[in-house]
Amino acid sequence: MTEPDENPNDPSEQLSQLPGHSSRGRLERVLRRGDFAITAELNPPDSANPVAVYERGAVFDGWVDAMNATDGSGANCHMSSVSICALLTRFGYAPVLQISCRDRNRIAIQGDVLGAAAMGVNNILCLTGDGVQAGDQPGAKPVFDLDCMSLLETIRIMRDEKRFLSGRKIDDPPQVFLGAAINPFAPPYDFRPLRLKKKIEAGAQFVQSQYCYDVPMLNEYMKRVTDLGLHERCFILIGVGPLASARTARWIRTHVPGVHIPDAIIERLHGAADQKTEGKRICIEIIQQVREIAGVSGIHVMAYRQEEYVSEIVHESGVLADRKPWRREPDIGDDVALEAAEKKAEIRAAVQT
Numbered sequence: 001m002t003e004p005d006e007n008p009n010d011p012s013e014q015l016s017q018l019p020g021h022s023s024r025g026r027l028e029r030v031l032r033r034g035d036f037a038i039t040a041e042l043n044p045p046d047s048a049n050p051v052a053v054y055e056r057g058a059v060f061d062g063w064v065d066a067m068n069a070t071d072g073s074g075a076n077c078h079m080s081s082v083s084i085c086a087l088l089t090r091f092g093y094a095p096v097l098q099i100s101c102r103d104r105n106r107i108a109i110q111g112d113v114l115g116a117a118a119m120g121v122n123n124i125l126c127l128t129g130d131g132v133q134a135g136d137q138p139g140a141k142p143v144f145d146l147d148c149m150s151l152l153e154t155i156r157i158m159r160d161e162k163r164f165l166s167g168r169k170i171d172d173p174p175q176v177f178l179g180a181a182i183n184p185f186a187p188p189y190d191f192r193p194l195r196l197k198k199k200i201e202a203g204a205q206f207v208q209s210q211y212c213y214d215v216p217m218l219n220e221y222m223k224r225v226t227d228l229g230l231h232e233r234c235f236i237l238i239g240v241g242p243l244a245s246a247r248t249a250r251w252i253r254t255h256v257p258g259v260h261i262p263d264a265i266i267e268r269l270h271g272a273a274d275q276k277t278e279g280k281r282i283c284i285e286i287i288q289q290v291r292e293i294a295g296v297s298g299i300h301v302m303a304y305r306q307e308e309y310v311s312e313i314v315h316e317s318g319v320l321a322d323r324k325p326w327r328r329e330p331d332i333g334d335d336v337a338l339e340a341a342e343k344k345a346e347i348r349a350a351v352q353t
Contacts, residue, residue: 023120023177027066044078062327075135091121100129105145117174126151156203180204184221185260208234208300231295241302245281246270287317296324
């Protein structure tokens with residue numbers, strides 16, 4: 001009998017621990033039972049209003065297995081990833097806490113890991129992080145006490161050896177599913193599978209890739225990955241996302257490191273009567289092709305400022321088949337909580353003015 005993806009007594013409560021699982025989260029359950037997983041990136045608000053987070057989460061409700069909370073992506077400041085995850089777990093959602101090594105040292109990061117796990121966060125994605133010069137506050141002081149490899153090792157030690165890096169004992173270790181990022185589309189291409197191998201050895205149990213717009217290039221990468229047997233040691237989710245226009249595609253290709261967009265994709269967008277619709281169609285086609293590649297366990301949808309299209313993209317791609325990701329059933333308390341949050345935000349705004 002398959003274990004349910006929600007606590008039968010209270011859907012917002014933690015799931016039971018399953019044998020061989022590192023966490024009590026739904027994402028790990030979905031992947032380990034062989035379902036094609038879907039995660040999505042939640043656009044963090046420039047706001048102290050929790051309603052902004054809930055509204056963003058509601059867009060993905062019932063269509064994804066987990067929501068990534070970014071950690072100052074692009075070296076720009078937004079609501080913190082750990083706070084977004086805390087808000088999402090209140091409603092029973094499955095967040096992926098992204099941790100960037102750019103802004104905090106190992107003491108702060110280890111404390112965040114414990115705090116996040118205590119609030120029900122089951123998934124952590126370890127990132128080195130963009131340099132401060134990439135963002136809108138280039139005068140900020142970078143930290144980089146750890147990098148993605150040492151961060152993976154740090155959290156794995158906390159979880160499996162029940163101790164801090166100092167050697168001090170942890171009474172109740174964080175039960176978390178560990179992830180990392182990969183980029184099959186950036187040179188040196190032959191090194192990329194070996195880089196994945198190193199991340200797996202450091203502790204990565206799942207990975208999410210940079211945007212994929214070149215499926216033949218991904219095929220070549222995955223052939224090397226499967227030849228090394230890495231797909232049997234780690235779940236691989238491929239990044240996908242709609243392009244709003246040919247102009248947007250050119251800008252991303254020029255300004256976002258590691259994103260490879262072939263000329264053919266840009267030409268197809270340029271020649272379309274409705275470029276946004278064509279961008280969505282291209283994304284759907286890529287998902288359908290990625291779904292057939294051996295060793296791929298799921299997709300990670302990044303639809304910046306086009307989050308409303310995620311449900312359409314997932315539905316029209318058909319990758320869910322008959323499966324329905326967990327959806328929170330509305331509760332009378334939700335309206336009360338949202339109303340209270342909105343009133344607090346109104347009072348705060350009145351005081352500030």
